[in-house]
Amino acid sequence: MTTLENRANTALLVVDVQNDVVGGAYRRDEVVATIADLVEKARREGVAVVWVQHSDAGLEHGSDAWRIVPELVPADGEPIVAKHYGDSFEDTTLEAVLADRGVGRLVVAGAETDACIRSTLHGAFVRGYDTTLVGDAHTAGDKTAWGAPPVEQVVTHTNLYWKFQAAPGREAGTVEAKEVDFRA
Template identity: 70%
Template sequence: MTTLLDRPNTALLIVDVQNAVVERAHERDAVVANIGGLVAKARRERIPVIWIQQSDEELVKGSEGWRIVPELEPDDTEPLVAKAYGDSFEDTELEGVLSDRGVGRLLVVGAQTDACIRSTLHGALVRGYDAILVSDAHTTEDLTKWGAPPPELVIAHTNLYWKYQTAPGRTAGTVETKNVDFAGEA
């Protein structure tokens, strides 16, 4: 359904599941476990797994906080895309990585819901990708002291509005981890 020509494949896009990013995240262990299950399933089904890794002034490349969480281990054959902005496509090699693999449909997981996940979902959709959010495989930390709603409400709201997101010729929506079908519509 993607508007990208000759892009029939699906990929699992794992955004910023790094030590410092998720150390205080809402339901961290459950979300990381769901992502781990999806990674294992994608690998069994030979679905591309693409890792995104943020670095900036607070998340210094090479530091312990910058590293992918120990429960998840990128395979040497899986691309690791470095980024410095919320949208995983912005000023990165992600588009080339996906193009090389014929990917037009993304299942998006990771952190933080109210920043990099939202930015990446919108970035994918406007670039012509089908963008599916795995509703129980993304998280955020508690930012209520800066005026944000509690994390469970941020997550619920993102799931709600992305479930009904539309764009001409593209598919958006949400799916629970247990219902992910890399070959199908969900």
């Protein structure tokens, strides 16, 4: 039901699952394994997998810290979108990559829940995309030292509020990985 014309396809968007981004993240290994399963399912079903990779002053492009975790390997031909801001659409090629593939629906997984995942969800939704968050396939590092709630609460709250997101002509929601239907 996307508001984007001629964009009937779905893509799995894997955001910032990089060594330093998820190094000490909540449920890191479980979340990465869930994302790996989603990637394989998308590939089997012929659904585009689009990778997003962040860099900034603290996460230097080309460094080991910047690399996508070794458990996840982009396949030949799968686009990797470089970004420098929380929203994966902001000042990137993501919109062009998705338009070229006729994508109007995104299934989102990755890190960090309270930053790049939330920003990307909202960025996609306001741009007209149907946007589904995979509730057990996103994570973040502990930011309680700066006054944030524990990560488990951040993940739970994000899953809850995205489940009820609504806007004219667009669909949003939260599903567990086992419920992901790339053909919906």
